[in-house]
Amino acid sequence: MYIFIVNVHAGEGKGKKVFEKLKKDKSYNLLESRTFFTEYEGHATALAAQVAKSFGNRITCIVIVGGDGTLHEVMNGVKKYPDVKIAFIPAGSGNDFARGCKLPKKKQKLLFNQIVQYPSWKPYWFGQALKDKSTNKAVLFANSIGFGFDAEVAKRANEAVYKRILNKWNFGTLSYTLALLQVLFSFTTKEMDVIADGQKKSFKKAWMVTITNHPYFGGGMKIVPLARINGDYFYVLVLDNIPRWKVLLLFITVFFGKHTSLKEVHLFKAKHIDIHIKSGSKYQVDGHTGFCHSCSIRKENISRQINRF
Numbered sequence: 001m002y003i004f005i006v007n008v009h010a011g012e013g014k015g016k017k018v019f020e021k022l023k024k025d026k027s028y029n030l031l032e033s034r035t036f037f038t039e040y041e042g043h044a045t046a047l048a049a050q051v052a053k054s055f056g057n058r059i060t061c062i063v064i065v066g067g068d069g070t071l072h073e074v075m076n077g078v079k080k081y082p083d084v085k086i087a088f089i090p091a092g093s094g095n096d097f098a099r100g101c102k103l104p105k106k107k108q109k110l111l112f113n114q115i116v117q118y119p120s121w122k123p124y125w126f127g128q129a130l131k132d133k134s135t136n137k138a139v140l141f142a143n144s145i146g147f148g149f150d151a152e153v154a155k156r157a158n159e160a161v162y163k164r165i166l167n168k169w170n171f172g173t174l175s176y177t178l179a180l181l182q183v184l185f186s187f188t189t190k191e192m193d194v195i196a197d198g199q200k201k202s203f204k205k206a207w208m209v210t211i212t213n214h215p216y217f218g219g220g221m222k223i224v225p226l227a228r229i230n231g232d233y234f235y236v237l238v239l240d241n242i243p244r245w246k247v248l249l250l251f252i253t254v255f256f257g258k259h260t261s262l263k264e265v266h267l268f269k270a271k272h273i274d275i276h277i278k279s280g281s282k283y284q285v286d287g288h289t290g291f292c293h294s295c296s297i298r299k300e301n302i303s304r305q306i307n308r309f
């Protein structure tokens with residue numbers, strides 16, 4: 001049985017358009033399937049957990065029609081069900097996961113036909129972030145988790161009125177850039193320790209720490225150009241002790257992946273990362289934002305099957 005979880009609001013209505021196209025495809029009508037529409041933030045997590053529990057191994061795969069936020073929620077719903085296969089049909093505004101996995105962002109019908117006729121599954125290793133050790137409730141992430149500037153920009157972009165307008169016109173990256181310019185002049189640097197595979201690195205004037213599974217973030221920026229999907233380590237980028245004007249330069253060159261040569265950019269690989277931020281910091285995990293003082297990040301020690309093209 002195919003389970004469809006659809007966010008019609010993803011990509012400012014792209015989710016609806018894409019799903020309507022798929023519904024007209026004759027294979028959709030021939031499938032044994034159940035379709036669920038997300039109705040509020042967090043609903044995809046509840047839906048995914050419920051279907052995994054109710055249908056168990058009768059599920060062929062969960063087909064997600066939506067953006068990275070919907071993927072994030074579904075993965076956290078099936079956290080306890082590592083055998084559930086996930087087919088992702090991108091219909092969001094940022095679509096960094098699709099870029100990272102080389103899934104087509106425009107040929108959704110072709111992707112759907114591939115999923116139902118001759119699916120190709122490949123392993124993907126999600127990250128897990130534990131913010132509060134007392135609860136032991138780790139959050140899975142598909143793309144990245146970031147602290148500091150990156151998270152403040154994500155929060156500002158999520159709340160901005162212009163995001164909706166720009167996303168509608170396919171200028172999602174521009175809304176991130178506008179938010180970035182707003183945060184650039186007010187941001188205060190953080191003092192933090194990053195313990196990577198047991199090795200402590202201290203940063204006195206950190207702008208941001210981003211821990212990623214693949215090269216992309218912020219709707220197409222190549223934050224770690226050489227990152228490859230793997231189960232062994234994350235790619236960690238720390239931006240420390242950099243003049244404000246140079247941050248702007250960094251975010252111009254990031255689209256071409258040239259920022260990594262700046263001396264203020266520290267890049268390394270690690271499997272286990274613990275972060276302690278003296279005065280606390282905003283964080284973003286797959287675009288969802290919050291606030292924390294410390295966080296423990298691990299690769300999931302299992303791989304999950306995700307569709308590839």
Ligand SMILES: Nc1ncnc2c1ncn2[C@@H]1O[C@H](COP(=O)(O)OP(=O)(O)OP(=O)(O)O)[C@@H](O)[C@H]1O
Nearest residue numbers: 010011038039041066067068069070092093094095
């Ligand atoms: N019916 C709904 N009403 C309001 N918000 C919703 C609804 N359904 C889902 N959401 C929320 O919308 C968020 C964003 O959706 P999603 O990530 O799919 O699209 P996007 O933000 O356009 O794409 P991307 O994350 O790739 O930029 C989800 O994280 C989810 O919490």
